[in-house]
Amino acid sequence: xxxxxLSTLIFLPLISSIFILLSKDKTNNNSSIYISLFGxxxxxxxxxxxxxxxxxxxxxxxxxxEKSWINDFIKFKLGVDGISILFLVLTTFITPICIISCIxxxxxxxxxxxxxxxxxxxxxxGVFCSLDLVIFYLFFEAGLIPMFLxxxxxxxxxxxxxxxxxxxxxxxxxxxxxxxxxxxxxITGTTDITQIYEIKIPKEYQNILWLAFLSSFAxxxxxxxxxxxxxxxxxxxxxxxxxxxxxxLLKMAGYGFLRFSIPMFPIASxxxxxLIYTLSIIAIIYTSLVALMQDDMKKLIxxxxxxxxxxxxxxxxxxxxxxxxxxxxxxxSHGLISAALFLxxxxxxxxxxxxxxxxxxxxxxxxxxxxxxxxxxxxAALGLPGTSGFLGEFLVLxxxxxxxxxxxxxxxxxxxxxxxxxxxxxxxxxxxVANNSEIKNLKDVNKSEIGMLxxxxxxxxxxxxxxxxxxxxxxxxxxxxxxxxxxALTSN
Amino acid sequence: xxxxxxxxFPEIFLSLSIFSVLMIGVFIKKSFNLIFNLTSxxxxxxxxxxxSSPNDTEKVFSxxxxxxxxxxYFKILILLSSLFVLxxxxxxxxxxxxxxxxxxxxILLSILGMFFMVSANDLILxxxxxxLQSLSLYILASIDRDNLRSTESGIKYFVLSALxxxxxxxxxxxxxxxxGSTNFDLIASQLNKENTGAVFAMVFILVGLAFKVSxxxxxxxxxxxxxxxxxxxxxxxxxxxxxxxxxxxIKFMFIPFSNILLEWQTIIIFISIASMILGAVAAMIQKNxxxxxxxSSIGHIGYALAGVATGTISGYKSTIVYITIYVxxxxxxxxxxxxxxxxxxxxxxxxxxxxxxxxxxxxxxxxLIILFSLAGIPPLGGFFAKFYVFxxxxxxxxxxxxxxxxxxxxxxxxxxxxxxxxxxxxxxxxAFESTKNRTAQISILASCSILITFFLYPSILxxxxxxxxxx
Numbered sequence: 001x002x003x004x005x006l007s008t009l010i011f012l013p014l015i016s017s018i019f020i021l022l023s024k025d026k027t028n029n030n031s032s033i034y035i036s037l038f039g040x041x042x043x044x045x046x047x048x049x050x051x052x053x054x055x056x057x058x059x060x061x062x063x064x065x066e067k068s069w070i071n072d073f074i075k076f077k078l079g080v081d082g083i084s085i086l087f088l089v090l091t092t093f094i095t096p097i098c099i100i101s102c103i104x105x106x107x108x109x110x111x112x113x114x115x116x117x118x119x120x121x122x123x124x125x126g127v128f129c130s131l132d133l134v135i136f137y138l139f140f141e142a143g144l145i146p147m148f149l150x151x152x153x154x155x156x157x158x159x160x161x162x163x164x165x166x167x168x169x170x171x172x173x174x175x176x177x178x179x180x181x182x183x184x185x186x187i188t189g190t191t192d193i194t195q196i197y198e199i200k201i202p203k204e205y206q207n208i209l210w211l212a213f214l215s216s217f218a219x220x221x222x223x224x225x226x227x228x229x230x231x232x233x234x235x236x237x238x239x240x241x242x243x244x245x246x247x248x249l250l251k252m253a254g255y256g257f258l259r260f261s262i263p264m265f266p267i268a269s270x271x272x273x274x275l276i277y278t279l280s281i282i283a284i285i286y287t288s289l290v291a292l293m294q295d296d297m298k299k300l301i302x303x304x305x306x307x308x309x310x311x312x313x314x315x316x317x318x319x320x321x322x323x324x325x326x327x328x329x330x331x332x333s334h335g336l337i338s339a340a341l342f343l344x345x346x347x348x349x350x351x352x353x354x355x356x357x358x359x360x361x362x363x364x365x366x367x368x369x370x371x372x373x374x375x376x377x378x379x380a381a382l383g384l385p386g387t388s389g390f391l392g393e394f395l396v397l398x399x400x401x402x403x404x405x406x407x408x409x410x411x412x413x414x415x416x417x418x419x420x421x422x423x424x425x426x427x428x429x430x431x432x433v434a435n436n437s438e439i440k441n442l443k444d445v446n447k448s449e450i451g452m453l454x455x456x457x458x459x460x461x462x463x464x465x466x467x468x469x470x471x472x473x474x475x476x477x478x479x480x481x482x483x484x485x486x487x488a489l490t491s492n
Numbered sequence: 493x494x495x496x497x498x499x500x501f502p503e504i505f506l507s508l509s510i511f512s513v514l515m516i517g518v519f520i521k522k523s524f525n526l527i528f529n530l531t532s533x534x535x536x537x538x539x540x541x542x543x544s545s546p547n548d549t550e551k552v553f554s555x556x557x558x559x560x561x562x563x564x565y566f567k568i569l570i571l572l573s574s575l576f577v578l579x580x581x582x583x584x585x586x587x588x589x590x591x592x593x594x595x596x597x598x599i600l601l602s603i604l605g606m607f608f609m610v611s612a613n614d615l616i617l618x619x620x621x622x623x624l625q626s627l628s629l630y631i632l633a634s635i636d637r638d639n640l641r642s643t644e645s646g647i648k649y650f651v652l653s654a655l656x657x658x659x660x661x662x663x664x665x666x667x668x669x670x671x672g673s674t675n676f677d678l679i680a681s682q683l684n685k686e687n688t689g690a691v692f693a694m695v696f697i698l699v700g701l702a703f704k705v706s707x708x709x710x711x712x713x714x715x716x717x718x719x720x721x722x723x724x725x726x727x728x729x730x731x732x733x734x735x736x737x738x739x740x741x742i743k744f745m746f747i748p749f750s751n752i753l754l755e756w757q758t759i760i761i762f763i764s765i766a767s768m769i770l771g772a773v774a775a776m777i778q779k780n781x782x783x784x785x786x787x788s789s790i791g792h793i794g795y796a797l798a799g800v801a802t803g804t805i806s807g808y809k810s811t812i813v814y815i816t817i818y819v820x821x822x823x824x825x826x827x828x829x830x831x832x833x834x835x836x837x838x839x840x841x842x843x844x845x846x847x848x849x850x851x852x853x854x855x856x857x858x859x860l861i862i863l864f865s866l867a868g869i870p871p872l873g874g875f876f877a878k879f880y881v882f883x884x885x886x887x888x889x890x891x892x893x894x895x896x897x898x899x900x901x902x903x904x905x906x907x908x909x910x911x912x913x914x915x916x917x918x919x920x921x922x923a924f925e926s927t928k929n930r931t932a933q934i935s936i937l938a939s940c941s942i943l944i945t946f947f948l949y950p951s952i953l954x955x956x957x958x959x960x961x962x963x
Contacts, residue, residue: 145864176895186886
């Protein structure tokens with residue numbers, strides 16, 4: 001058996017968190033920060049190596065590891081394909097950025113914070129690697145514990161309410177998925193998804209199981225109308241928490257649709273397409289309108305996340321090549337853009353301790369570097385051509401036009417609204433006159449902040465002009481996903 | 493007739509030791525420490541005797557006493573949990589002046605009673621075992637006899653428990669009347685649906701047993717007794733008799749009542765759902781940690797009973813796995829209570845926990861692990877306990893039970909989160925004395941490390957339990 005590279009990837013952050021636990025630094029937390037940076041960078045490099053050595057010309061799962069776990073019942077099975085590798089790299093890329101960001105923003109219990117982030121990274125990597133439903137569920141749910149603590153311990157004034165809402169909403173959605181997973185085990189005799197793909201779940205069970213999975217993914221996505229936990233969680237979470245939440249945790253659901261819902265329940269996926277269209281369109285238009293009315297920057301970005309995730313669900317369930325590729329692209333690019341925007345809010349929040357839009361104004365006159373970066377990210381978020389945000393939305397809309405003109409037109413309208421709230425936000429925060437004397441004394445971004453933000457800006461523009469590295473990676477996997485879906489429908 | 497006394501050797505050894513220790517207690521003054529240590533030693537020796545005895549099924553005394561893998565498993569579980577409960581509570585016992593020499597001896601007597609309960613294959617022996625256990629527990633509940641709450645809880649427990657014993661005895665006599673035998677195997681062969689009287693008897697027996705494991709609607713005594721009794725006793729109550737009661741319940745369903753599955757199944761499903769819901773809802777408003785644990789234990793019994801409700805061997809197995817993990821979690825949870833000392837007083841209100849994460853980070857993280865595990869969040873041990881139960885439940889296509897059960901886990905997650913919120917999110921109010929309570933710390937460490945590492949090898953308990961139902 002070859003080297004268990006995926007297990008190493010999963011447990012590397014966990015092991016570094018144990019080292020942090022054992023490290024003894026009383027006055028400052030330098031050694032904890034170095035250990036966590038080292039651990040998360042090592043994980044990132046390992047995942048890059050994985051991406052590099054992945055064969056993109058096959059849709060088979062690679063680096064598969066299999067170990068008997070719960071005797072002759074569930075195997076501990078890991079593996080990646082062209083779709084999951086990108087989420088994996090996104091996870092390992094965002095985590096070091098979060099750790100760097102917390103140097104500036106976290107003041108109390110830094111050690112515990114780093115441990116929580118690293119344990120969360122372990123669980124997130126586990127979600128994207130698992131090829132077994134029970135393992136997936138295990139990692140999917142386990143992520144709640146560190147995230148709950150991150151929001152609750154280091155969060156803002158209403159943190160308790162937000163943390164509870166986050167935890168209970170997600171748990172409520174997930175328990176139905178657990179019932180469905182166990183039911184699948186008794187129907188097919190296995191929870192190994194590669195085997196379930198081949199066995200094919202009988203038609204009469206598909207709809208109900210699909211809905212059970214939806215209940216979990218819809219909350220996590222989040223789709224309208226169960227999105228209400230997200231703005232609360234984002235507003236109260238510390239910067240690093242918001243970044244992880246927006247960049248990675250939300251992607252788990254989109255990934256879940258691609259990995260589980262569509263291949264396992266193709267007939268149900270087709271049957272429920274109108275439902276998803278409706279919910280996505282409502283999410284896009286309604287939450288965009290809500291975003292327009294926000295006076296809290298984080299809340300505005302949170303609502304814009306819901307709208308962007310609306311494009312993702314729309315794209316996935318067009319079940320066309322363009323739609324699905326666009327969704328994946330949108331998820332990766334949203335992972336970068338929303339992370340960048342939350343970091344930007346974090347930067348000014350650390351200085352003025354206010355997230356209110358009205359506090360700011362005229363920033364461009366005093367902190368120009370920051371303003372430039374903010375502008376780039378805002379334009380990327382509204383989908384300006386030349387940024388990665390454009391490509392995702394464009395492909396999704398192309399895919400949607402093939403299936404439904406009405407949905408596509410309404411979604412396009414959402415793009416206009418997106419431009420409206422993003423530009424208005426920029427106008428009120430970056431331009432205009434400073435109506436607050438403290439703004440004049442603001443310090444511009446420091447080295448570590450400019451490092452993170454410039455890297456993100458570079459990637460957003462790079463992938464805006466040159467999408468090939470990403471497209472190439474998931475192309476074959478998406479083709480086979482659609483092929484399997486269509487054969488399942490025709491054979492029905 | 494010559495009996496093979498080897499088969500009841502653990503029981504003989506235990507009774508003889510109890511009498512010898514009692515003599516020591518009577519004749520030597522201030523002998524609590526000596527007797528306490530001897531008791532631990534006796535428990536350890538008994539564990540060794542049982543684990544070295546073979547697991548094949550043997551029945552003696554006109555087939556009224558069974559020794560099999562099932563009874564051995566439960567005996568070891570009972571002994572191990574008593575050992576941990578007893579030792580982690582030693583400081584508490586001494587500091588609260590409960591260090592009477594009778595204390596450990598009565599615990600041993602109740603263990604002996606439970607031994608007969610799990611080994612019984614006959615109504616008479618089962619009832620005698622149950623009563624020996626119950627009488628010991630009445631005394632234990634009111635052992636702090638100068639304390640009003642302890643006495644009150646003892647009386648409450650005695651009156652209600654005596655009532656349930658009466659119902660149980662009534663059921664037993666009906667069963668004997670309608671089947672003509674007191675032997676479990678013979679009853680099983682006599683019972684069928686047409687035997688209405690026996691079905692009637694089954695209901696009475698079920699009520700009695702539900703009372704002993706504190707399942708809704710026979711749970712009323714639990715919160716009061718848990719709150720009123722000294723913490724050391726409460727932890728014993730929460731862990732050991734529950735295990736024995738559940739073992740007995742499984743045994744009744746598996747042997748004498750196996751032919752009237754459809755009749756008792758509905759009752760157990762009702763009891764299970766009611767316990768899960770009540771445990772979750774009532775715990776939300778509790779302010780006392782012990783009372784909260786009482787309601788949480790009611791909820792947990794509901795989940796354990798969901799496994800029994802399937803009426804399948806895999807269901808019973810999942811219940812046994814559940815109760816084992818439940819025991820591990822509760823030993824940890826109660827041991828934490830022994831560390832919450834301030835000005836010579838043990839605190840038991842949830843609000844006393846506020847902000848302990850800053851001053852006592854290790855205690856806080858242990859409580860965090862135990863509480864998330866009690867809530868059944870993966871990857872901790874408590875998740876697997878629930879997972880196995882629901883696998884068995886869904887195998888029988890009892891989807892309603894599974895969905896209600898899992899929804900109540902969300903409800904119950906709420907109150908566990910409330911405690912975690914108090915520990916981690918609130919500001920610290922009081923600092924506890926850093927007590928040197930090594931035994932309690934060891935119990936917490938053992939419990940937490942099992943719960944954390946359980947996911948590495950989650951089939952370890954299943955492998956053990958798989959052998960129990962061959963006989």
